[in-house]
Amino acid sequence: MKTKPLYWIYYLLGWLCWHPTPVGAAEQGNSPAYQRQLFFGIALGELTMLDQGKSPFIYFGRALWGMHLGYERHTGQSAFGIAAGGSYGSFGAKYHPDRTIRLSDIDVDGQVSNSVIPLDAQMASARIDGYYLRNFKGLSSTRWTFQVGGSLMDEIYYPVDNFIAANPTNIANLDIQGRIGYRVAPCHQLSLDIHSALLAAITREPYDGTFSEPGKTLISSFFSKGTGLYSLPDYQKIELAVHYGFQPVGHLAYGIGGDWTFLHAARPQPYRTLNKRYHLSVGYLF
Amino acid sequence: MKAKKIFLFDRKAVLLGCLLFCTTACEKTWIGEEPSSDATSTFAYLHELFSHHYGLFAVKQVDWDACYEEQRSALTPNSSDRDLYNAITALLTPLRDAHITLYPTNAADLPTWSIDRDANGNFVNDFFDLKVIKNYIPDMRSLQNVDFGSKNEIGYLHIRDFPGNSFKNAEKALDAVYDSLHGVKGLIIDVRDNPGGNDPIAQYFADRLATEKATYMYTRKKTGRTPDGFSAWEKWEVNPRASLVRPIALLTERGTQSAGETFTLAMKTQSNVKSFGGTTAGALSDNVLKELPNGWLVSLSVGDYRDGQFQSYEGLGIRPDEPIETDVETLKRGKDIVLEYAIQYLETH
Numbered sequence: 001m002k003t004k005p006l007y008w009i010y011y012l013l014g015w016l017c018w019h020p021t022p023v024g025a026a027e028q029g030n031s032p033a034y035q036r037q038l039f040f041g042i043a044l045g046e047l048t049m050l051d052q053g054k055s056p057f058i059y060f061g062r063a064l065w066g067m068h069l070g071y072e073r074h075t076g077q078s079a080f081g082i083a084a085g086g087s088y089g090s091f092g093a094k095y096h097p098d099r100t101i102r103l104s105d106i107d108v109d110g111q112v113s114n115s116v117i118p119l120d121a122q123m124a125s126a127r128i129d130g131y132y133l134r135n136f137k138g139l140s141s142t143r144w145t146f147q148v149g150g151s152l153m154d155e156i157y158y159p160v161d162n163f164i165a166a167n168p169t170n171i172a173n174l175d176i177q178g179r180i181g182y183r184v185a186p187c188h189q190l191s192l193d194i195h196s197a198l199l200a201a202i203t204r205e206p207y208d209g210t211f212s213e214p215g216k217t218l219i220s221s222f223f224s225k226g227t228g229l230y231s232l233p234d235y236q237k238i239e240l241a242v243h244y245g246f247q248p249v250g251h252l253a254y255g256i257g258g259d260w261t262f263l264h265a266a267r268p269q270p271y272r273t274l275n276k277r278y279h280l281s282v283g284y285l286f
Numbered sequence: 287m288k289a290k291k292i293f294l295f296d297r298k299a300v301l302l303g304c305l306l307f308c309t310t311a312c313e314k315t316w317i318g319e320e321p322s323s324d325a326t327s328t329f330a331y332l333h334e335l336f337s338h339h340y341g342l343f344a345v346k347q348v349d350w351d352a353c354y355e356e357q358r359s360a361l362t363p364n365s366s367d368r369d370l371y372n373a374i375t376a377l378l379t380p381l382r383d384a385h386i387t388l389y390p391t392n393a394a395d396l397p398t399w400s401i402d403r404d405a406n407g408n409f410v411n412d413f414f415d416l417k418v419i420k421n422y423i424p425d426m427r428s429l430q431n432v433d434f435g436s437k438n439e440i441g442y443l444h445i446r447d448f449p450g451n452s453f454k455n456a457e458k459a460l461d462a463v464y465d466s467l468h469g470v471k472g473l474i475i476d477v478r479d480n481p482g483g484n485d486p487i488a489q490y491f492a493d494r495l496a497t498e499k500a501t502y503m504y505t506r507k508k509t510g511r512t513p514d515g516f517s518a519w520e521k522w523e524v525n526p527r528a529s530l531v532r533p534i535a536l537l538t539e540r541g542t543q544s545a546g547e548t549f550t551l552a553m554k555t556q557s558n559v560k561s562f563g564g565t566t567a568g569a570l571s572d573n574v575l576k577e578l579p580n581g582w583l584v585s586l587s588v589g590d591y592r593d594g595q596f597q598s599y600e601g602l603g604i605r606p607d608e609p610i611e612t613d614v615e616t617l618k619r620g621k622d623i624v625l626e627y628a629i630q631y632l633e634t635h
Binding site: 093100101119208214215216262274 | 313316317318320321331339341389391392398406407408451452453484485486489507508509510517520521522523572574576577578579581583588589
């Protein structure tokens with residue numbers, strides 16, 4: 001398969017934290033000190049998508065490069081974070097690459113004009129998310145921390161060229177989130193975040209695939225006609241994120257990590273995505 | 287102590303297991319599989335696709351399932367691309383829909399197919415040439431998607447299409463047209479090679495050019511596979527914002543398609559508008575592009591569009607008030623007979 005070798009390059013190049021862990025704080029025991037951190041990261045991801053209302057094909061964002069900026073605040077009892085980022089990369093039918101579409105016209109003088117348009121295109125995405133977590137005091141120890149809370153996330157996917165079988169999609173989620181932290185060694189911390197969606201507002205192509213309404217622009221019709229509220233059983237989203245944080249000395253902290261998200265919206269016709277991202281980040285602790 | 291080590295090992299194993307599962311989980315488990323791409327599967331997929339999304343079976347009185355059964359017998363899973371192409375085009379031809387286009391994307395020897403294309407897949411433009419218009423209106427200007435000018439107090443406005451995501455470009459173009467043509471005594475609006483665009487943009491153009499409020503169109507879209515699976519009817523109105531009342535000659539032809547036709551419906555509600563030329567394409571509905579399992583693309587009409595009296599023109603086209611025969615040879619000689627009729631009409635009204 002054409003993309004398989006690249007898949008493993010992602011592992012080598014990627015792995016950075018979406019939420020770098022404040023290892024300096026965790027080092028101090030099961031009651032971390034108040035700490036604030038600003039972090040910046042780069043990411044490499046891949047997006048696999050099946051939109052059965054639009055196409056029978058599995059679509060694939062082959063190498064979506066991105067960056068993000070965020071802020072985290074930890075107290076002994078809670079954690080709060082907010083991050084924003086974006087990515088950009090090629091996008092096309094996974095098992096039918098390099099297709100083209102030929103358009104031709106013949107003018108009044110008999111001259112034929114042909115244009116060949118590639119069906120593979122580019123995909124841009126932007127994401128903003130925030131979370132708030134509280135400690136489970138009884139479960140935490142010097143090595144382990146257990147936290148639970150909620151998060152809000154909005155993510156938009158925008159295929160840049162025409163003639164691609166995907167349309168802009170905006171997904172806003174309210175999630176329940178849990179975090180397990182494990183202090184591997186002084187200055188080294190591993191954490192696992194688990195999200196599951198409670199409610200989502202998804203804006204995407206409606207069943208008929210069009211956005212023309214009297215007196216409305218495409219964009220206003222996209223939001224008014226294409227937006228639906230989703231919850232179980234019509235909608236499932238699971239996100240898992242693994243992070244490894246390292247704070248060698250001073251104010252700087254480094255992180256590597258990856259996250260994996262599966263999403264399924266059952267209506268108007270099944271829509272599924274599988275999103276994998278690998279991150280590297282550097283943070284400044286105030 | 288031993289028990290603690292086992293406990294820690296188990297928890298690490300869970301973490302590692304989660305990580306491994308996330309990053310290497312089988313795509314098919316989560317995303318699903320693509321359908322088979324052989325000829326019969328592709329043909330069946332197309333039939334089902336149209337059953338779900340095509341909005342005009344009832345209007346065109348086509349028994350889709352019967353047509354499918356008739357053509358399906360010609361195919362086997364091993365049928366060639368050519369055989370599949372022939373079966374699909376035979377299935378789609380009775381729909382008489384210029385909005386249906388088949389793009390055999392990975393079969394170089396098979397041309398793009400639509401009822402308004404020739405055997406080589408070319409769309410023949412033999413009814414309009416802007417160079418010929420300049421023989422009549424030498425001081426033509428172009429802005430955004432319009433060309434405009436005037437001669438002897440007759441204004442000319444050619445609308446190439448109705449593109450864009452906002453009304454701002456349309457507003458800018460029409461402001462320039464009004465600035466340029468405010469003194470004319472009659473206006474020619476030419477949409478003969480207008481392939482369409484966005485209906486709300488066409489509605490905006492009609493608002494700016496019309497003088498009477500009117501309901502010009504009702505639309506509904508497919509919402510499911512059943513024959514009555516449609517959205518509620520949506521009403522489209524002209525809300526006039528024209529600053530001057532003047533006679534208008536509207537020029538149409540078979541190259542007037544889609545939003546070009548909904549614009550035509552809107553303008554034909556106006557008592558000061560008379561249309562000349564040829565019958566429009568008869569493809570008013572919005573269309574969407576879908577993919578087939580073998581990689582080909584097909585576009586189809588997803589709506590049911592009617593005029594203000596619920597009359598459908600799908601597959602038939604909108605006839606002009608004054609049909610005028612023209613031919614490519616006349617156009618090649620630099621004469622536009624339809625335009626000449628329109629000028630003559632406006633000079634005498």
